[in-house]
Amino acid sequence: QVQLVESGGGVVQPGKSLRLSCATSGFTFTNYAMHWVRQAPGKGLEWVAVISFDETLTYYADSVKGRFTISRDNHNNTLYLHLARLRHEDTALYYCARHGPGTSDGFDSWGQGTLVTVSS
Amino acid sequence: QSVLTQPPSASGTPGQRVTISCSGSSSSIGSNYVYWYQQVPGTAPKVVMHRNSQRPSGVPDRFSGSKSGTSASLAISGLRSEDEADYYCAAWDDSLSGWVFGGGTKVTVL
Numbered sequence: 001q002v003q004l005v006e007s008g009g010g011v012v013q014p015g016k017s018l019r020l021s022c023a024t025s026g027f028t029f030t031n032y033a034m035h036w037v038r039q040a041p042g043k044g045l046e047w048v049a050v051i052s053f054d055e056t057l058t059y060y061a062d063s064v065k066g067r068f069t070i071s072r073d074n075h076n077n078t079l080y081l082h083l084a085r086l087r088h089e090d091t092a093l094y095y096c097a098r099h100g101p102g103t104s105d106g107f108d109s110w111g112q113g114t115l116v117t118v119s120s
Numbered sequence: 121q122s123v124l125t126q127p128p129s130a131s132g133t134p135g136q137r138v139t140i141s142c143s144g145s146s147s148s149i150g151s152n153y154v155y156w157y158q159q160v161p162g163t164a165p166k167v168v169m170h171r172n173s174q175r176p177s178g179v180p181d182r183f184s185g186s187k188s189g190t191s192a193s194l195a196i197s198g199l200r201s202e203d204e205a206d207y208y209c210a211a212w213d214d215s216l217s218g219w220v221f222g223g224g225t226k227v228t229v230l
Contacts, residue, residue, distance in 0.1 A: 106155035
């Protein structure tokens with residue numbers, strides 16, 4: 001079955017960087033666009049970024065544009081999110097999510113998330 | 121402040137029908153499909169409605185979705201205790217070139 005396993009979270013100081021990973025299995029990774037979605041403690045869901053199946057297209061939320069970079073390794077079926085110039089408000093549980101098979105689809109599978117805490 | 125607007129809470133007794141609204145704009149709900157996600161506290165979200173009104177396999181037919189203009193709604197009929205969760209609507213926004221979520225609605229089964 002579809003499995004998405006995030007890792008790389010932790011406690012990091014403001015202004016520093018971090019790289020999150022999402023290891024996938026159970027489906028043909030190269031056929032799907034992939035997303036990162038985050039959830040601050042006690043708050044709602046916030047979409048962060050998406051990358052197309054072939055890495056040619058990326059889109060970002062305004063709140064992270066210019067600081068975060070989404071990428072993927074289609075040989076190793078892994079999704080990444082590089083977080084730079086971190087701020088306190090970036091503290092959240094970061095989920096990776098698979099985009100459905102159609103262009104107009106939404107997020108059809110989710111990982112369990114990895115927690116990023118930005119604190120001095 | 122979320123781009124899509126949902127009521128913060130909704131409740132009902134077992135067996136009742138609960139409806140959650142989601143209001144957007146012409147560039148979000150007005151132009152694109154709406155999706156609904158259920159999140160039980162401490163767990164990852166799970167899709168319960170896609171493309172406005174299509175139920176994924178495994179989702180009970182007690183769940184139904186609709187869309188009209190720039191608003192959408194999710195209805196849960198025959199409410200059960202296991203339906204108690206947070207529910208989020210989501211849609212692509214053409215103006216923002218990104219996905220937007222509602223702020224979430226906490227459904228309580230009394």
